[in-house]
Amino acid sequence: MPPETAPAAAFTAPASRVVNDFSIQVATVNGSGSQTANLVLLRSIFQSGVPVSGKNLFPSNIAGLPTWFTIRASRRGYIARRRETDILVAMNPDTAREDVASLRPGAAVVYDALLRLEAVRDDVVFYPVPFDRIVAPVCPDARLRKLVRNMIYDGVLARLLGIDLARMRQALARQLGKKPKAVALNEAALDAGFEYAAANLEKRDPFVIEPMDATRGKILIDGNAAAAIGAMMAGVTVVTWYPITPSSSLCEALTGYMRAHRTDPATGKATFAIVQAEDELSALGMALGAGWAGARAMTATSGPGISLMAEFTGLGYFAEVPAVIFDIQRAGPSTGLPTRTAQGDLLSTAVLSHGDTRHPMLLPASVGEAYEMAMAAFDLAERLQTPVFVMSDLDLGMNVWMSEPFAYPERAPDRGKRLTPEVLERLGEWHRYRDVDGDGVPWRTAPGDGMPAYFCRGSGHNEQGQYSERPGDYAGTLERLARKLETARTLVPPAVVEADEGARVGLIAFGTSHWAVAESRDQLREEAGLPTAYLRLRGYPFGPEVEAFVRRWERVYVVEQNRDGQMRGLLALDLEPPLVQRLRSVRHFDGLPLDARSVTAAVLEQERGGTR
Amino acid sequence: MSTDAPAAPGRKLNRIGLEPGAYRGGKSTLCAGCGHNAISERIIEAYYEMGIDPSRVVKMSGIGCSSKSPAYFLGSAHGFNAVHGRMPSVATGAMLANRTLLAIGVSGDGDTGAIGIGQFVHLMRRNVPMIYIVENNGCYGLTKGQLSPTADLGSVLKSGVVNDLPPIDLCALAIELGASFVARTFSGDKKQMSALLKAAIAHRGTVMLDIISPCVTFNDHEGSTKSYSYVKDHDEPLGEISFVPYFDDISVDYGPGEVQEVTLHDGSRLLLKKLAGDYDPTNRVIARRVLHETASRGEYATGLLYVEPSRPDFLSLLNLVDRPLAFLTPDETRPGRDVLEQIMEELR
Structure with a gap:
């Protein structure tokens, strides 16, 4: 029988309290049903009014491999990953010792008493909990115990951290929704954990x-x-996809929302088609077929799918067919790390496919932007007639983030230049690929719309869409497509620029790197006396504000x-050589989300080198 | 077979008042005598005679000689010449966007049997409503005569290269995969091809139409099993096919047992006069057996191989609203403020 409490001489952390500013890491085995317990813990902190973020570091596996869930509470509102763990919940026998060894002194460990981790070191606080003994009476069905026992650590943590148990019950009810049996069972485990901690564990951490x-x-x-809600509100009608981590949950969430909100209640008929294709080639082929025929069409994928979509992307670019492609990036190349995050598809996506191509990209940093940019992407695809x-x-797509509620779109969807009888009369004559407005974007028609037909092709064509190998026709098309890219510069969301007073250097970031950079800027200013200016990219091709920013700051x-x-490479393609020399690089590529300390250290190291 | 609407003097109009010229396309750039041109001619006739509005038709293709041909018929219809072997997905997407369109795709034996076999397989399996024609000459013409996966074992190329791999029988594959209308014909058999094309237009579901279409430049020589003379000699029609469109109220007085009648989606009828044996094109097992037996004798079974008029097509399985998805308005596709508010409330 394991001891009920740690030995009497147990380590006690220094007395000063650390309030709403620490990280919890839950180490479990995947497939053990810990996700509910982790999200309940996260939600209970959120419902306590404390800024919180959660990151799930999981394996590419169904069951049996180690998984870590990190929850960060931050009274200053930082939601980037933090490398240090303050409280470890050690539930995985295989990694427990290593997990404990990696803690810094003064951390706390809640663990299965059977693991006897207290022997590993003597400078952290140990809270042994006999999970099996607690779970047996509250869950008579032995088959369910594996799932329910995780709720016990929530109860223990509620007691140790001072989280109101009622709030945790409320979070549990939210999480399990309309499953009263499951709620009751988990609530009993929660209470049992709380009671055990109250009776047996003395608070010795801060x-x-x-x-x-x-x-x-x-x-x-x-x-x-969030992106799924955006796509639904954008009025997407054709969704074609092929399962791939970490993008599958986008189309699955979308399927749920569309069934609930885009089905005609009177007839039960759908205002959308969602098709699981046989591969990513077909997924984009279907989206392009639908886009050509006038629908708002999309697909979602990740790196390996992007590689497969290269051929069709070139067709969409050259034949000028709209489609929206969500790339939920994961660590490549090849299969890479399917469940780990990266920003590694930028270069290949910007110029995806053979020949001269260039594709607009939107760069969401937050769930709010995932929602808004999903809508913007459909408008842009139709406005520009291109993928x-x-x-x-993965970090943005699969992790849970706090956000202001999403605002209802005030603007009607922009369906782009669709030929109508009125436009035809104004133009006098119509050719599918003639640039009559000077913005590189011609007028288009769709089968069945009553307007003139054309032959859409990925082979060389003239303004009429007829097959042509004439040098002038080909060069003219490429030049017009380049003009279209200039139009795109004015339409993608502009970068967000801000500067500290007395800023000495500039920072450029985008997507989820933003959160670490925002925190790092505070560290640089407060700890190293280095105020910074910051430009957050939100779209590609870059707007004029990007060059202006680089011009303004020496480094x-x-x-x-x-x-x-x-991204530095893409900037270098656009900037004049003297400006390119100003660009320095901070790169992070271990599969885990970027943290502020890494950015701060890298910037300071180069600053020291640079001012020497 | 066709009914002519009251015609203006000297003009032959079909039942929607269009001349044959309305169904023509651009001038063919294929070789003189190419079987593909004969197929384009039959397509023009069939759509004219069936009185189909060309503006409802979409012409789809991949890459290759065959895939060029949609430019040579129905010039006033929209066309999409996609990428090599991937026409099925583009056609599927177009039909998802607008279920009221009538799709006809033209592919070749390389475009379908080699690079495009994956998409072909899933198109057949889904039973997407469209006509899928394979202009089958057993070789790659546009790249100057390499072997394709439908070349017969032992067939000899003009260069002397002998094919030592077995052919893929695209009809057998299509039947196995669930296509609801599978037929084979020969570009030189005008009558049979016309009846099959008109029946194909009347059918709702995937029509797989394999048309042996000799390549006069690279595969029409002694030793080829896809030459005009070889196919003429080894064509084994399963029956004599007549097509009666739904708008023709023709009563047919065949004796009992002489013909099998198949009613298609739009009420048109296919009459199959048996030549030999008792071939039943609604029986998948018999179809596979006959294909296997004729192939082992070096013959091409032609005619309607398999038909299943009642199999639901892919679009009907999706339970879509009646109007094309492509033409729904923002009012119909953007949920109201209350919906977004409800979703936000669930996330608090």
């Missing part, structure tokens, strides 16, 4: 949650669900989550 008012009105959602990519990543650090500095 970490506490105290209610704040920083989350009122906010929502919790993952980026894939548009939304470059999300500009481009922060990104890939090995080769891909």
Whole structure:
């Protein structure tokens, strides 16, 4: 029988309290049903009004491999990953010792008493919990115990961290929704954990949650669900996809929302078609076929799918067919790390497919932007008549983030230049690929719309869409497509620029790197006396504000989550050589989300080198 | 077979008042005598005689000589010449966007049997409503005569290369995969091809139409099993096919047992006069057996191989609203404020 409490001489952390500013890491085995317990814990902190973020570091596996869920509470509102763990919940026998060894002194460990981790070191606080003994009476059905026992650590943590148990019950009810049996069972485990801690565990660590008012009105959602809501509100009608981590949950969430909200209640008929294709080639082929025929069409994928979509992307670009492609980036190349995050598809996506191509990309940093840019992408794809990519990543797509609730779109969808009898009369004559407005974007028709037909092709063509190998026709088409890219510069969301007073260097980042950079800027200013200016990219091709920013600052650090500095490379393609020399690179590529300390250290190291 | 609407003097109009010229396309750039041109001619006739509005038709293709041909018929219809082997997905997407369209795709034996076999397989399996024609000459013409996967074992190329791999029988594959209308014909058999094309237009579901279409430049020599003379000699019609469109109220007085009648989706009828044996094109097992037996004798079974008029097509399985998805308005596709508010409330 394991001891009920740690030995009497147990380590006690220094007395000063750490309020709403720490990280919890739950180490479990995947497939053990810990997700509910982790999300209940996260939600209970959120409902205490404390800013919180959660990151799931999981394996590419159904069951049996190690998984870590990290929850960060931050009274200052930082939601980037933090490398340090303050409280470890050690549930995985295989990794427990290593997990404990990696803690810094003063951390706390809640663990299965059977693991006897207290022997590993003597400078952290140990809270042994006999999970099996607690779970047996509250869950008579032995088959369910594996799932229910995780709720016990929530109860223990509620007691240790001072989280109101009622709030945790409320979070549990939210999480399990309309499953009263499951709620009752889990509630019993929660209570049992809480009672066990109250009776047996003496608080010896400094970490506490105290209610704040920083989350009122906010929502919790993952980026894939946010993008799905955006796509639905954009009026998507054709969705074609092939399962791939980490993008599958986008189309699955979308399927749920569309069935609920896009089915005619009177007839039960759908205003949408969602088709699981046989591969990513077909997924984009179907989306392009639908886009050509006038529908708002999309697909969602990740790196390997992007590679397969290269051929069709070139067709969409050259034949000028709209489609929206969500790339939920994961760590490549090849199969890479399917369940780990990266910003590694930028370069290949910007110029995807053979020949001269260039594709608009949107770069969401938050769940709010995943929602808004999903809508913007459909407008852009139809306005520009070309495939548009939304470059999300696993961190944004699959993790849960706080957000202001999403605003209802005030603007009607922009369906782009669709020929009507009125336009035809104004133009006098119509040719599918003639640039009558000077913006590189011609007028188009769709089968069945009553307007003149044309022959759409990926082979060389003239303004009429007829097959042509004439040098002038080919060069003219390429030049017009380049003009269209200039139009795209004015239409993609502009970068967001801000500067500290007395800023000495510039930072450029995008997507989920933003959160680490925002925190790092505070560290640089407060700890190293280095105020910074910051440009957050939100779209490609770059608007004029990007060049202006680089012109303004002598040293500009481009922060990104890939090995080769891909965004720096794209900037270098656009900027004049003297400006390119100002660009420095901060790169992070270990598969885990970027953290502020890494950025701060990398910038300071180069600053020291640079000012020497 | 066709009914002519009251015609203006000197003009032959079909039942929707269009002349044959309305169904023509651009001038063919294929070789003189190419079987594909004969197929384009029959397509023009069939759509004219069936009185189909060309503006409702979409012409789809992949890459290759065959895939060029949609430019040579129905010039006033929209066309999409996609990428090599991937026409099925583009056609599927177009039909998802607008279920009221009538799709006809033209592919070749390389475009379908090699690079495009994956998409072909899933198109057949889904039973997407469209006509899928394979202009089958057993070789790659546009790249100058390499072997394709439908070349017969032992067939000899003009260069002397002998094919030592077995052919893929695209009709057998299509039947196995669930296509609801599978037929084979020969570009030189005008009558049979016309009846099959008109029946194909009347059918709702995937029509797989394999048309042996000799390549006069690269595969029409002694030793080829897809030459005009070889196919003429080894064509084994399963029956004599007549097509009666739904708008023709023709009563047919065949004796009992002489013909099998198949009613298609739009009420048109296919009459199959048996030549030999008792071939039943509604029986998948018999169809597979006959294909296997004729192939092993080096013959081409032609005619209607298999038909299943009642199999639901892919679009009907999706339970879509009646109007084309492509033409729904923002009012119909953007949920109201209350919906977004409800979703937000669930996330708090």
